[in-house]
Amino acid sequence: MASTPHHPHPHVALIPSAGMGHLIPFLRLSAMLAARGCAVSIIAAHPTVSATESDHLSAFFAAYPEIKRIDFHLLPYKKSNFINEDPFFVQFEAIDKSTHLLRPVLSSLSPPLSAVVSDLPVLGSIARITEDLSIPTYTLITTSARFFCLMANLSLLLAAGDVNGGTIDVPGLGQVPVSSIPPPMLNPNHFFSATIAENTLPMPKLKGILLNTFTWFESEAIEALNGTGLAPILPVGPLQPLQTVQGGSNLPWLDQQAQESVLFISFGSRTALSKEQIRELGAGLEKSGCNFLWVLKGSKVDKEDNQEVEELIGEGFLERTQSKGLVVKGWVDQDQVLGHPSIGGFMSHCGWNSVMEAARLGVPILAWPLHGDQKINAEVVEKIGLGLWSSRDWGWGGQKLVGRDEIADKIMEVMMDEKVRDRAKQIKERACLVRDGNGDSELKLQEIIRSCIKET
Structure with a gap:
């Protein structure tokens, strides 16, 4: 302007x-x-x-x-x-x-x-x-x-x-x-x-x-x-969003996927799940049958994150899911990914930047808050109808090992909920209006x- x-x-x-x-x-x-x-x-x-x-x-x-x-x-x-x-x-x-x-x-x-x-x-x-x-x-x-x-x-x-x-x-x-x-x-x-x-x-x-x-x-x-x-x-x-694009683009893989078919999974730049929870999440993804793009972190500070994907996620996962998903380590341009037409849902910790990006781009959130302001942010997401809060019973990060069955059920729920998808698109329209x-x-x-x- x-x-x-x-x-x-x-x-x-x-x-x-x-x-x-x-x-x-x-x-x-x-x-x-x-x-x-x-x-x-x-x-x-x-x-x-x-x-x-x-x-x-x-x-x-x-x-x-x-x-x-x-x-x-x-x-x-x-x-x-x-x-x-x-x-x-x-x-x-x-x-x-x-x-x-x-x-x-x-x-x-x-x-x-x-x-x-x-x-x-x-x-x-x-x-x-x-x-x-x-x-x-x-x-x-x-x-x-x-x-x-x-x-x-x-x-x-x-x-x-x-x-x-x-x-x-x-x-x-x-x-x-x-x-x-x-x-x-x-x-x-x-x-x-x-x-x-x-x-x-x-x-x-x-x-x-x-x-x-x-x-x-x-x-x-x-x-x-x-x-x-x-x-x-x-x-x-x-x-x-900024003009800069940080990290390698994963859009070529996304280009091959059907519209609104992919669940994007990212818990932010300073949140790392335990190895046990990472493996339960992986098993839940497999059980759900959903296409996914997963940004994986092994430690809170990236300079200390030196574990290989296979070591974190378990042997054989990448081979078993190669036709369904992509796992990446390191920074991705989240705004660019969320804006891709193949993205149909966003499993997120509900850091506020992530919530605002999802609102601006009309992507339903599956909220899995882990620490800090994230449960309060998840309340905002749930109340406005931008997405679903996975479960209040999952506690703060690390308090409970959430099982694969619960995870799979929540993934299928958010990816199949047409009401939430329509509401997310309405929110996108509202977000665009305030910026004109x-x-x-x-x-x-x-x-x-x-x-x-x-x-x-």
């Missing part, structure tokens, strides 16, 4: 944190701002946790040379007193403890900054700097509006404590099952809970809170957020850009 005529170009700096779930929406927003006439700088932490992040950044800047890359070299990590064993959360901490190094960077960029968009895990530290420098500041929330409601009401959740598997009444959302709230969120000594508490504090003073969702898709949660006293809530999703010239999400993005122009 052309930039607004006869105005100076506002300069926006974006500061993502760690993991592809955070990096992708920041890169997409950066490209969208640049396409609409903004000068854009991305401040990228170095080194990254995963090789995929590093490769994706390189490919992005090659495809978008007009966007400025600023590498932010982190100080050596010093462990805090909070419970934190997750390598991506460790990176959150490392970035946060190094943010003071960004003060001279933010103050000296040319042209001067019109605005900063910070990731939530480092917002508190960034906001202190930008307030001193009088730079308007936004945050981009990389989860659902519904889960962000829980973040905004963290003190209420902590006060409720352990309610023995019951529910917690969240303003605007009603009764939320405790079983859907990630346990670390209810432990004030855990880094996950502590970082939410710290980084939601500056939110009432922000210029705005951007969400990768759209009002029709999460109307209840967005209405609830508008009544919390936070900065203006600005749903600007679904964010548009007069769509709600597009108008909000233009409003942000106009506000940045006033600051220039």
Whole structure:
């Protein structure tokens, strides 16, 4: 889309944190701002946790040379007193403890900054700097509006404590099952809970809170957020895909498959099932008889993922299923795969990027949430009718070994459900409407850009 005529170009700096779930929406927003006439700088932490992040950044800047890359070299990590064993959360901490190094960077960029968009895990530290420098500041929330409601009401959740598997009444959302709230969120000594508490504090003073969702898709949660006293809530999703294509294309194989016949299976960039669960999933796929494209991970961090496919999935699986499916390791362009006409369903952990991609492309989801915000996101998917939640009885990742029979039944259910398929196509139409010239999400993005122009 052309930039607004006869105005100076506002300069926006974006500061993502760690993991592809955070990096992708920041890169997409950066490209969208640049396409609409903004000068854009991305401040990228170095080194990254995963090789995929590093490769994706390189490919992005090659495809978008007009966007400025600023590498932010982190100080050596010093462990805090909070419970934190997750390598991506460790990176959150490392970035946060190094943010003071960004003060001279933010103050000296040319042209001067019109605005900063910070990731939530480092917002508190960034906001202190930008307030001193009088730079308007936004945050981009990389989860659902519904889960962000829980973040905004963290003190209420902590006060409720352990309610023995019951529910917690969240303003605007009603009764939320405790079983859907990630346990670390209810432990004030855990880094996950502590970082939410710290980084939601500056939110009432922000210029705005951007969400990768759209009002029709999460109307209840967005209405609830508008009544919390936070900065203006600005749903600007679904964010548009990038021009870059990461990893090898699997489209030639998909081209040979019948329309809407293939189940795409991916649990995201930082989720790895146990070897036992991988093999049960494989057996469930075989029993279902469904065509499939399966992105397989053997460890949370890709640099440590050195097991061969056959070792993970079991001897003979690839030979037995060679006429039905394809198993790949490594990064694939998920948006490109989901947009292929042969894809008829998506078995997903319900990371929010995945949910928004499925909504934008009209692909039914079979939700298998495993950790973090994913059960709350699965509730959104189920409520709006974009797909089916496999089963609440499957628990958090690793709590239960889900058997092949249950898996096969759920696969066949989602792939044969015409009602869900029709609903997914309706959602796709709604997602397209909000991105057109007069769509709600597009108008909000233009409003942000106009506000940045006033600051220039």
